[in-house]
Amino acid sequence: DAVVTQSPTHLIKTRGQQVTLRCSPKSGHDTVSWYQQALGQGPQFIFQYYEEEERQRGNFPDRFSGHQFPNYSSELNVNALLLGDSALYLCASSHGQGTNIQYFGAGTRLSVL
Amino acid sequence: EDQVTQSPEALRLQEGESSSLNCSYTVSGLRGLFWYRQDPGKGPEFLFTLYSAGEEKEKERLKATLTKKESFLHITAPKPEDSATYLCAGPLGTGTASKLTFGTGTRLQVTL
Numbered sequence: 001d002a003v004v005t006q007s008p009t010h011l012i013k014t015r016g017q018q019v020t021l022r023c024s025p026k027s028g029h030d031t032v033s034w035y036q037q038a039l040g041q042g043p044q045f046i047f048q049y050y051e052e053e054e055r056q057r058g059n060f061p062d063r064f065s066g067h068q069f070p071n072y073s074s075e076l077n078v079n080a081l082l083l084g085d086s087a088l089y090l091c092a093s094s095h096g097q098g099t100n101i102q103y104f105g106a107g108t109r110l111s112v113l
Numbered sequence: 114e115d116q117v118t119q120s121p122e123a124l125r126l127q128e129g130e131s132s133s134l135n136c137s138y139t140v141s142g143l144r145g146l147f148w149y150r151q152d153p154g155k156g157p158e159f160l161f162t163l164y165s166a167g168e169e170k171e172k173e174r175l176k177a178t179l180t181k182k183e184s185f186l187h188i189t190a191p192k193p194e195d196s197a198t199y200l201c202a203g204p205l206g207t208g209t210a211s212k213l214t215f216g217t218g219t220r221l222q223v224t225l
Contacts, residue, residue: 042215104156
């Protein structure tokens, strides 16, 4: 069943470029979290948005930024892309700020050449 | 520092051969332990959440259990369609955090 929607599914960029990834949360969810997953690793937390504000941030540089819109959808922006930014970017939605279940989208596969 | 460690890294089972996956954690004040399944090229799919030591949850051939220091995902009589990477995760830090710290996963392959 359709829950969290991410676009695009795949993306190829070159070093130094900028990229924007998009996420639509599950109906009824108001919190969006973004994760980066390198090949063979578990997802790493980037940041979380609630009520259109960044509430928590993981250990990622300022090149990673985001936004949440009034309809709870969200964007992840990455500037000055590096080869090491190549990964699967996952969006997860949940309700509220507690330890609630996070539901993940299928991800955006970003390749930086 | 909060950490989640999974073992083994990879597991190969024959169809019908039961086994268990381990997730050990050092998280300040347990506020939930989550299990997810991830198929190649896809996002993690939620399986279970456990909140208290002694808690157990089941879904088809899977059963998750929780102690004070670790969680197990028991797979009974697995089928090839159970092949996937199984991830466990716990909330990071204190306060209202709902951000998750993930282990590196156990890659399960079930053969005929």
